[in-house]
Amino acid sequence: MLNVVMNWILTEPVIIQGITEPGVATYVAKMKAYGTKIIAGVATRQQEQAIEEIPVFNLVEDITEQLGEVKTSIIFVPPNMVLDAAREAISSGLRHLIIATRGVPALDMIHLLQEIPEDVLILGSGSSGIVVPKKASLGTFQSEHFTSGSVGLISCSEFLTYEVAWELNNQGIGQSVVVDLGNEPILGSNLSQWLTFLDQDPETEVIVLIQQVKDIEKFAPYLMEAKISKPIVTYIAGLYTPQERVFQEATAIVTNYLTGSIRAQNNNKKILSLIKKSGVKVAETPSQVCKFIVNC
């Protein structure tokens, strides 16, 4: 299968859709200060010439016509306009979309994923974005918490990412790329795409996956089947915390609803041992991640 992440040069110029939405200017200023090349913004509602000295256009098409080719857009429009914004970007030739907006209706995401061309990659919805420390910040991450180095982080949780990065930084271990897959039920890009990306990334030496125990059923197959040459460490939060089981599949959802509960079978131990068997190191605290990395 074509891995569309591979073609993504993360430090390339980007545009911002929804640049005049409340609060977005603050993110734009931070991204810009971090060194991100934001060439233009799109706003459908207000007429403003520029935000943070970045020109604002009515259409994505106007940007590609006037400023030349651009591949990446960060989308901040309100949830029920995300589908439209993504379609517009794709039709104007953009190929990498980061959906920062949270709370996108599930059916909109499903439609979007069904209709996107093979060479389009969508990160999110509800993604804090991507940070290449010292080079570029695409999205809403508090990028000051990262330092540059050789550990690639893949996460579904903004705040757990900071916790892990904090421990890494304290040990003098910097990060090559930090990516947030998003924290919503339907996500555009999957774990295996980003594992492969980091495996090929020359700056990355070790890959860390930050996940929560409720997602381990979802992620385990990718971890076990991934053909990755670099060492992988996964930090799993919630192993000691009572959590409701989240059902992914239609029949499980219906069964659970009709019977009141599926007999709460806890497969976690089994899954954990399978993950460990496949060579992935499982950390139970952020500081353990460092210990595993030092031993890699």
Place this chain on the structure above:
Amino acid sequence: MDLLEYQAKELFSRIGIPVLPSQTIKEPRELKQLQIPYPVVLKSQVRTGGRGRAGGIKFVGNTIDAIAAARTIFNLSILGEYPEVILAESQYDAQEELFLAIVLDYKLKLPVLLGSAKGGINIPLLLDNLQQVVVATEFSPFYARRLVSRMGLSGELIQSVSDIVVKMYRLFQKTDLDFVEINPLGVNAQGKLMALDGKIKINSYALVRHPEIYSLNALTDVSLASREQLNLNYRSKFQLQWQDWQDEKGKIAIVANNSDLITLCWDLIRQKKEKPGCGVVVPWVENIEESGNLANWCEKLEEALEALQDVKRLKVIIINVWASSQVNEKIAQKILEYYLPEKEKPLNQDDSERSLVVNGSVFPSQRQTRNKSTADKELSSGIKIVIRLADENIIRFSKQSDSKLLSWTSNLEDAVTQAISLVKIKN
């Protein structure tokens, strides 16, 4: 958002799925004006399941019986939920009962059609006969026929049941549903179909673009809908979120600006063989630095701390907040202000005096009075506070207070170790 049966049926009827004549009843005496001929069935309108077994459904043949039955149903809680409305409905002589549903499958990232030829209340039998069809492309009616055929239906029913599935799918798509179910779909001796009970769950993110939901005939639900809408509203994002998991023996409370941080902290405490008591999220909002947002957030933090004060068993509160260094500074000042009595307050007097002048008031502001009394209460309650801020220069805050009440650290595992040793100190 879950709809009640009668609201689901109203949506069914709008899209052409057959439902029985019915009437909603808000008080037993409304039954005197019942428009539907007896016998009727009275059904408690609650969201929890199992109402049939609990006695929430009664068949009645005349007004006197109906009023008595309605009184019983209104006073009957079903798993803690009392009905605000009863649905009075005609009876239907179903020869067969089918189960139909459409659900979002999050693993496949696609909608799935589900059906069972054995619908009704025998759940094991229903599940044994459950069939599914994944809607992998743009929906087309053949998907419905495929489901019905897999269910083993034959003759006229193939077309008529497929038509119902097609209508359910339209509703699913048009109204942004997470879930729609008809159980049972009654089939009478003449092969006529009737949706006898139904369940609809609307995607709460999408609710804002479906004003038609607000017009559903009911008081309770308008208020429910608007409450859910409020949750999407900017201001109410500040609502405190108390975590479901609690331990009645736990002596440590966790306060954080994101639920994942509570999970992490809970893990760390349990790993060190101590019991956490409870966790509360003071939710972070985007652009906390913008004026007003941080002040609102700090108010909510105070509210959380205030509430924890009343939890008798607690000995330690761990506060773990992730923010930029400027925001850390302000949050730390807020915590100092909240916990330390006036005389120890490290804020320079100039600032507070200036604000008094600006307010044009010569009296101490309400806030200061409240701070003082809280601080006194704090000291007497004996709850210690461990504050973790990811700040390299956190030592500056400990220097501002020599209080035994507060300890500061930038390392979360340190914070947990400190909290546990504080729990173990005998008062």
